[in-house]
Amino acid sequence: MSAHNHQLHSKLSVAGLLITLGIIYGDIGTSPLYVMKAIIGLNHVIDKDIILGGLSCIFWTLTLQTTLKYVIITLSADNHGEGGIFALYALVKRTKIQWLIVPAIIGGSALLADGIITPPISVSSAVEGIRTFYPGINTVPIVIGILFVLFTIQQFGTKLVGKFFAPMMLIWFSMLGILGIIQIGTNLEVFHALNPYYAYHLLKIHPDGFYVLGFVFLCTTGAEALYSDMGHCGRKNIRISWIFVKTTLVLNYFGQGAYLIKHQGETLMNLGGKNANPFYLIMENWFQPIGIVIATMAAVIASQALISGSFTLINEAMRLNFWPKVKIKYPTDLKGQLYIPSINWLLFVGCVGIVLHFEESGNMEAAYGLAIVLCMIMTTILLNYYLIMKRVSMFIIAPIIALYACIEVSFLIANLDKFPHGGYVTLMIACVLIGIMTVWYLAKKISKAYTKIVKIESYKKVLAELSVDLSIPKYATHLIYMTNSNRTDEIEEKVMYSILQKRPKRADMYWFVHVNILNEPYKREYRVTEIINDDLYRVDFNLGFREPTKINLMFKEVLRDMVQNGEVDVTSRYESLNKNNIVGDFKFVLSEKFLSNDSDLTFFEKIVMNSYFILKKLSLSEEKGFGLDSSSVKVEQFPMVLHAPEKFEMTRIH
Numbered sequence: 001m002s003a004h005n006h007q008l009h010s011k012l013s014v015a016g017l018l019i020t021l022g023i024i025y026g027d028i029g030t031s032p033l034y035v036m037k038a039i040i041g042l043n044h045v046i047d048k049d050i051i052l053g054g055l056s057c058i059f060w061t062l063t064l065q066t067t068l069k070y071v072i073i074t075l076s077a078d079n080h081g082e083g084g085i086f087a088l089y090a091l092v093k094r095t096k097i098q099w100l101i102v103p104a105i106i107g108g109s110a111l112l113a114d115g116i117i118t119p120p121i122s123v124s125s126a127v128e129g130i131r132t133f134y135p136g137i138n139t140v141p142i143v144i145g146i147l148f149v150l151f152t153i154q155q156f157g158t159k160l161v162g163k164f165f166a167p168m169m170l171i172w173f174s175m176l177g178i179l180g181i182i183q184i185g186t187n188l189e190v191f192h193a194l195n196p197y198y199a200y201h202l203l204k205i206h207p208d209g210f211y212v213l214g215f216v217f218l219c220t221t222g223a224e225a226l227y228s229d230m231g232h233c234g235r236k237n238i239r240i241s242w243i244f245v246k247t248t249l250v251l252n253y254f255g256q257g258a259y260l261i262k263h264q265g266e267t268l269m270n271l272g273g274k275n276a277n278p279f280y281l282i283m284e285n286w287f288q289p290i291g292i293v294i295a296t297m298a299a300v301i302a303s304q305a306l307i308s309g310s311f312t313l314i315n316e317a318m319r320l321n322f323w324p325k326v327k328i329k330y331p332t333d334l335k336g337q338l339y340i341p342s343i344n345w346l347l348f349v350g351c352v353g354i355v356l357h358f359e360e361s362g363n364m365e366a367a368y369g370l371a372i373v374l375c376m377i378m379t380t381i382l383l384n385y386y387l388i389m390k391r392v393s394m395f396i397i398a399p400i401i402a403l404y405a406c407i408e409v410s411f412l413i414a415n416l417d418k419f420p421h422g423g424y425v426t427l428m429i430a431c432v433l434i435g436i437m438t439v440w441y442l443a444k445k446i447s448k449a450y451t452k453i454v455k456i457e458s459y460k461k462v463l464a465e466l467s468v469d470l471s472i473p474k475y476a477t478h479l480i481y482m483t484n485s486n487r488t489d490e491i492e493e494k495v496m497y498s499i500l501q502k503r504p505k506r507a508d509m510y511w512f513v514h515v516n517i518l519n520e521p522y523k524r525e526y527r528v529t530e531i532i533n534d535d536l537y538r539v540d541f542n543l544g545f546r547e548p549t550k551i552n553l554m555f556k557e558v559l560r561d562m563v564q565n566g567e568v569d570v571t572s573r574y575e576s577l578n579k580n581n582i583v584g585d586f587k588f589v590l591s592e593k594f595l596s597n598d599s600d601l602t603f604f605e606k607i608v609m610n611s612y613f614i615l616k617k618l619s620l621s622e623e624k625g626f627g628l629d630s631s632s633v634k635v636e637q638f639p640m641v642l643h644a645p646e647k648f649e650m651t652r653i654h
Helices: 003-010 014-024 035-040 048-076 085-095 098-132 140-156 159-184 188-194 196-204 209-220 223-228 235-262 268-275 285-319 341-358 370-389 394-416 423-449 456-467 493-500 551-564 575-579 603-618
Strands: 453-455 474-483 490-492 506-517 524-532 536-543 586-595 633-640
Touching: 014 159, 014 235, 014 285, 035 048, 035 209, 035 235, 048 188, 048 196, 048 209, 048 223, 048 235, 048 370, 048 394, 085 098, 085 223, 085 285, 085 370, 098 140, 098 223, 098 268, 098 285, 098 341, 098 370, 098 423, 140 285, 140 341, 159 188, 159 235, 159 285, 188 235, 196 209, 209 394, 223 285, 223 370, 285 341, 341 423, 370 394, 370 423, 423 603, 453 456, 453 493, 456 490, 456 493, 456 506, 456 524, 456 536, 474 490, 474 493, 490 493, 493 586, 506 551, 524 551, 536 551, 586 603
Parallel strands: 474 506, 474 586, 506 536, 586 633
Antiparallel strands: 453 490, 524 536
């Protein structure tokens, strides 16, 4: 681990703890808004067994799933300080086990699908508190209005908003704890729920027990986001702040339980009408307007955390070749903070669709949880291989993985009950995302398999002669080709075809540039290999999977270093310009593939490649993807031939 990352994870400060509250816990911290309401149901008679059993399930879910699995075990699986399912995949990829790509793609897609439903359910649950005062009000336009403002401000970055997040979330969690303590004081019997027997009793004895488990799961849905945001705050800050967060969450859940036990035999409808929510019912009447405002702000912060997480996730997916290239902006100078316009507005459209489809947070509860439990199962699979890679004893790995396989499969079965009630929505979204990632990954793999590589040694003589052949008009002083070849002594055949045959291109110097994406998040290194003195050079960039690919800027930096070291002279070779010390011109040549009609594809390859080229049309162009200035870029079309017929016989007639 680098010194910076070691410092990040070992550093503990009040400011760090506060920032952690603001960034990490939005999703899991707003779950008291809807979990108990979902468990009890609006028209079901309040039953003490269900309340104590539900609270026991919540407490032990937060303890086993969030605290033990994520805060203690999974946070240890950091990739040079960074977390998240793709960072974990980049770590275990070193095991060379090919199929681990499957849990990575499913988990990443499920987490993104969760990002589409978290903002609507959090904001709707908070805003619906207004119905305490205005029972007939339609909250849908208010929720959409808040979401629109939230997604609009993303382009400015969260630097300023972030300063507001931390104190706001401190107020939120303090409010949760105080409200809970007030109610618990009136009914200490609720502490019986700390005994896991009540959870067992609910699941085994009560007819609705297993069904309730699907709603209990909502209390831990933010755990995956907690792991994804590790790089922003550091492991130690998360672990220490979680003690405070978990305490306030448990107090609030138990406070809601204490209030409900006092009203057993009644229904939520009797207690507060059709919009009753135990979260608001435990507040004094005078405090409810303040509580609604604080809850709405906390819900917006929860949504913000998931939106930022989605941007990071898509950026990582692009670098790991799971996602088409899309435009990325860097609104502030904060490391790791980015804004992806296309994803931002896709998320917004998705969120509005969810709000219009379900209208009420109560209906959204049915759709929520099914996608994220899939993500958690996938993280467990990858975590298993991480522990094996770290040579942890099988006597430790086996019980840990068996425990979480049992817990998460139980949650999955319980959540499957939600499928016809709205769970199909998030699963459909996840399936679309899985489809995009799979097509992109497979197409890149197929393309690589059919790319012909040649040895540069065979072309050294002709390149050196071409460079001084005055009978061919000069194409550029410096001619640069991007290459996917990993070896410095090899190049794609199409590059040589472009230089020598597709209108011979004479240049004073040729450059081959290769970008290698590393399995760690932040690194910028380069290596220069001289192939022909003063004629041909290769530059290899080694970039972390969270680093932006700005080839224009990086290449200029390489040249500056080489000129200072006296390794290369970039002055123009044109006589008049050379006399006046004018820097030579630079031309990038990029190759864009199209599927050749000569290809003889299987049915599966046809689907993959045709889908890939449709996605490619919608994605960022090669020059923009590499951060190149379009005025100095030439894009050449090359046919991609898959399974070309080996022999094509013709009969000559006279």
